[in-house]
Amino acid sequence: MQRYVLGRIVIMIPTLLLASTVIFALMRTAVGGDPVLYIIDREEAAGQARLLRHELHLDRPIGAQYLDWLSRIAIGDFGRSFRYPMEVRSVLIERLPATAELAGLATALALSIAIPIGIYTATVPGGLARFAASSTTVALCLPDFCLAMALIYVFSITLHWLPSSGYVPLHYGLLENVSGMVLPAVSLAAWYAAVWARYIRSAFLEVRGADYVRVARAKGLAERAVTYGHVLRNAMLPTVTIVGQNVAGMFGGTVAVETVFGNPGIGRLFSDAVLGRDYPVIQGVVLLLAFVVSVSSLVVDVCYGFVDPRIRYG
């Protein structure tokens, strides 16, 4: 097991290195914008631009810039933002809690919706199950930011129940924090809940026909015991994979929702950085997200070993 995990980490490194190279090359050969011109805004201030380029080390050879950047990354230094007077690392650390909380709440919410719906639509035939299945179809067709705006219209503008924007950090009060998080979390969770419910349903239907389920029934187990002890456990296996991948992706998927609600998270930081061509921040966020995705796929693989006793890593 330890050897397997170590091996996986060793494989992760070249992928991340390649990813960082791709991003670095992509950003620096960009025809989309010279970062200096986005800061200075005036072509005629050529001398000033040259000075700023020198100050930001943008006048050094590209290979040297990359190696310089990479060796700094290795010691946890992501460089300085072009636009904020801050280290990228501090910006990331400052923005991470809001996104982590949003993704965590959305995951919990989506799972608590998806598991019952998935099981229900797979086991109980009838009108209600059909309605639940159609609801998942509807949720899959609606972009998260559209749902966000609809929720704001109903619960903030019309009913005045919940705030439409503003993030209150947890240490200022649980109630204020949660009331600001409800609408963003629901907006983000709906799509994932629908996807996961469908996965659980199809996994459930697939497992239900397996021989060991028939054996469990044949030896006289109660339907409940069959459903939860035999079918559910095995049906959760493929679901663990998809949930793990999606939760990692959710960190990046918060971009639109955080923009609508004005949450100061990673997603909004990223869209602001892209709009302003703030290369160090873009690189920092992308690398952080790539890291989160890689680590979570590792965690998913390791979890598999616990959920499925048939899998043993050498």
Next chain:
Amino acid sequence: MVPHPFWVRRSAALLANPVGGVALVVLFVLFLAMLAPRAVVPYGSLTIHPADSFLPPSVAHPAGTDALGRDVTSELVYGARTTLWVGAAAILVALTVGASAGLVAGFWGGSAVDELIMRLVDVVYVFPSIVLALTVVAVLGPERIGSVAVALALGMVPGYARLVRSRVLSIREEEFIAAARGVGATTMRIMRKHIVPHTVDVLLVRSVAGLSGIILAEATLSFLGLGVQPPNPSWGRMLRESFRYLPSAPWLTLMPALAIFLTVFAVGQVGEAIRAGLHPRTATKGHQP
């Protein structure tokens, strides 16, 4: 397997119900909007009428008017055109690049080329798709509509590559490939005549399902201000602009959202019918995100 010609009839039969009918009508209107917007819109152009700003939906303006007095229905129709062209272009790019990469990787499976292609594919997978799209748009510059299509396509390339690779890996072991080789068919001929036709069905299903995802992603990019740029109309950007008028003019938000929803829904229904028509025995599976 090579699609059996009856799949079209089977797919059509699956759409012969009220929901399928709605989907087909929506797609027909969209198709019309794409080819001849003039035939659909009540107002020929997007000219501004400041005096008529913020009119709620009425007979004259079925979707109301916006801050500049433009007819929202017309904007929606022209936006449909943008959405569908960008979506079709993105699918075409992703299909071409991804399927070719998957074909090469699968045909020479286990070789260094295969290893290289799959490593590159893994790298793309490491980035959340919307983050990847935003980064690429920033690099290529959203001013050109083509770069939005390319950015959206990139995230789909790995999916196509893996799909085609796994299909090719199993097909190249079939006896008819060995037979073709035995009678002296060249590599190109084997690929063209004996392998590519066997990937058509999975590619078709993936492309239609992918179109829904592309439309949602394009709307998100445009909503963030990094998708389709003015003067090209876009549903996502209509939502971006209407957001601040949400309290006073909710229809400006509702209408484009409804357009996105109906389009994605219609494409999804048709895609599901095509999938079920091609593979009548497989059970309904959830959408691949």
